[in-house]
Amino acid sequence: MALILALDFGGTKLAAALVKSGCREWLRYESRLSPSNADANTDLEIMRSLIASLLQGTTPTAIGVSFGGPVDATTGTVRLSHHVSGWENLPLKNLLEREFGVHTSVDNDANIAALGEYRFGAGQGYDSLFYITISTGVGGGWILNGKPWQGAGGMAGEIGHMVVDPAGPVCLCGKRGCVERLASGPYMAQNAKNILQSQQESGNILRRLVENDLNLLTGQIISQAASQGDSIAQAVLQKSAWALGVGIGNAANLINPQRFILGGSVTKAGDTWWNILQKTARETALPEVSLEIIPAALGDDAPLWGAVALAEMQSN
């Protein structure tokens, strides 16, 4: 019986799981938070201890790895991590293959999650789909003709840096009005903070929720305040849904996939966010372009299940 080892190097969490190929339940599962001062070596050390605890002396048939940052999937080399230092050009696939002696496949978390949703989640039976995660950042992964599409240089899926409002605020990437700049959790928090600082009399619900410390604002708090009727929170949330809706509509016109699957914390922002998103995407796509946008099914384990799918795909 083939035994798949799935690893998830997230920005803040490390997780590993063992599964029998073909099964849909973990044989064993381990996770640990990445310490705030972690570098690549500490993360690798923690992962080694999780793996030792999982394997208990057995040998897996194949290893699949989800990495939270840009990866050259062909060579399995990490380009960098935006959260943890020391990952620059680290040959993760080679390192794990030397250490464990089995075939290892590595890809970035958005591509992996797309594959996971396609094989085990909301994308089953849909040979063309775009998975988008909307959380601390906004990223995506394509499945086209039933296979991951990473692009010529492994950079496909960057819907987060599609410009949808050239008059919008400046993004970390240097451009104005990127989808991520308007739709991600931290940027929503920043947008709300900017408005609250310039409009001292308004946003009482938001201010109360963070006890007047605007540095405590998060995407989740904005959703909460919006549902309680805070008009600033509602405007910020509306802009997030609008930006992502334009991005999805544009992507539908360009590629016309069967499904868009949305995961990540911001997708839990509630019905209003979803309704504006669906409406804007429908208005942006041409009437002849079919459009189906649904929530992801795999939840927090999506990277691990995607890593299983990747390992199974590569070892078949």
Added chain:
Amino acid sequence: MALILALDFGGTKLAAALVKSGCREWLRYESRLSPSNADANTDLEIMRSLIASLLQGTTPTAIGVSFGGPVDATTGTVRLSHHVSGWENLPLKNLLEREFGVHTSVDNDANIAALGEYRFGAGQGYDSLFYITISTGVGGGWILNGKPWQGAGGMAGEIGHMVVDPAGPVCLCGKRGCVERLASGPYMAQNAKNILQSQQESGNILRRLVENDLNLLTGQIISQAASQGDSIAQAVLQKSAWALGVGIGNAANLINPQRFILGGSVTKAGDTWWNILQKTARETALPEVSLEIIPAALGDDAPLWGAVALAEMQSN
């Protein structure tokens, strides 16, 4: 020796050519303008007479057809023509197969031109590319993994209706600031006309070129006036290049193809247009996303050569 019959139903011109499979020169070529009051039947009658003159009693091995409008490539059924009436849901593939008794493949002109550039033109050896035509409209066709990508419903490639300026002018499709609304020839003419009507004292070069009849403005005249120093023409042309540049940069972030290939009359607008386009696309794509944008190589015969490529692909 296999004999390919290539047909091009353009919006204003009908063309047909015969070529030996594997050859790069027409055996025979015929074309005729479509009369201004044409409907689908008159176009088909003209095409029949062109074909009769080409075939001179011989039988082709396969037929490839480029159609200037949306097509269901799976069934070879035309959805409609934006220029000529009577094409709604016309089963062009079936009709030609019944009439000539050989395998026939039909696709829309942008997909066909993408295939033609891939097989015979500026895209040879590039397994992922996006061909864009910028002329009366703005459309595109994908080659991914060496094959045409038409999308789940055959609607992929519609970069013309990507929103790049949500505060921009209203497009025929109902949205604001589509690429086509800013970049196409007729819309450039309309944009110049609007400015000239509101600024009676300026745009002297443009006014002189059309002898004060603003209805005679075309994309070509705007390019000409811009090169002669007309500031209104320059602004309109700059906006065209900017819109297309944002569209291409966004598409590069999403799909990361090896090459973008640009054809159509507006691409003859001169160096300034190309420079702004290249610069804007480079700024819009993430630094890690490679970007190569080059002019199409096949020129006016692109649809016919694409039809040859389609027929060869389908009959192999």
